Amino acid sequence: GLMQSAQFVLSAARKGQFPADELPEVAFVGRSNAGKSSALNRLTGQRNLARTSKTPGRTQLINFFELDGGSRLVDLPGYGYAKVPPAVKEKWARLIESYLQARPNLVGIIHIMDIRHPMKPFDEQMLEFAAAIDCPVHILLTKADKLKRGQQGKQRQLVRNAVGDAAGVQLFSAESGQGVDEARAVIAGWLGW
Numbered sequence: 001g002l003m004q005s006a007q008f009v010l011s012a013a014r015k016g017q018f019p020a021d022e023l024p025e026v027a028f029v030g031r032s033n034a035g036k037s038s039a040l041n042r043l044t045g046q047r048n049l050a051r052t053s054k055t056p057g058r059t060q061l062i063n064f065f066e067l068d069g070g071s072r073l074v075d076l077p078g079y080g081y082a083k084v085p086p087a088v089k090e091k092w093a094r095l096i097e098s099y100l101q102a103r104p105n106l107v108g109i110i111h112i113m114d115i116r117h118p119m120k121p122f123d124e125q126m127l128e129f130a131a132a133i134d135c136p137v138h139i140l141l142t143k144a145d146k147l148k149r150g151q152q153g154k155q156r157q158l159v160r161n162a163v164g165d166a167a168g169v170q171l172f173s174a175e176s177g178q179g180v181d182e183a184r185a186v187i188a189g190w191l192g193w
């Protein structure tokens with residue numbers, strides 16, 4: 001499929017380095033260490049496409065990946081990692097904002113939350129932000145493999161109640177592949193496949 005054709009294009013440290021064309025983009029956002037890069041790798045079927053790490057803050061730049069047929073997946077740095085100096089945090093926040101605030105290419109946001117720790121303040125801010133720019137959001141409750149079935153369902157319901165119709169919500173695991181087809185279908189819809 002087209003998702004598997006993903007190829008790294010470039011890493012951007014500032015707005016001037018973003019690709020300057022009109023290809024539609026789906027962005028992966030979420031708190032530091034939530035599992036953004038792992039989700040991207042699982043969805044593209046490429047283990048080493050985006051760098052993942054046990055150490056939060058692995059992704060410090062905005063990474064662009066191009067798909068056959070003319071579209072991109074975008075891996076954003078994680079937000080909210082406590083152990084980086086405030087100046088670095090500020091820099092990341094500005095970089096993330098500079099992408100989300102004025103990127104006409106953006107057609108949808110895949111919002112990654114660790115199923116064990118969903119809807120933290122950053123997540124709520126992100127959802128408000130997406131609503132303000134009128135961008136569709138689909139939430140992946142990832143690391144579902146860490147919880148038993150009953151707990152997975154409870155967390156899903158909790159998030160669904162919190163977001164209402166504002167976003168899609170599904171279970172996901174980059175480890176087991178749970179929820180991959182459902183997530184791919186959402187992205188395909190946004191990209192008009």
Ligand code: GTP
Nearest residue numbers: 033034035036037038052053057058059078143174
């Ligand atoms: P930053 O770029 O640092 O913000 O992190 P990230 O959100 O890209 O997270 P990343 O994909 O690097 O994953 C962080 C840690 O969580 C790594 O140790 C992964 O192996 C682990 N992880 C990610 N997804 C899953 C999952 O679905 N299940 C389990 N069990 N572990 C996962």
Ligand code: MG
Nearest residue numbers: 036037058059
């Ligand atoms: Mg990452």
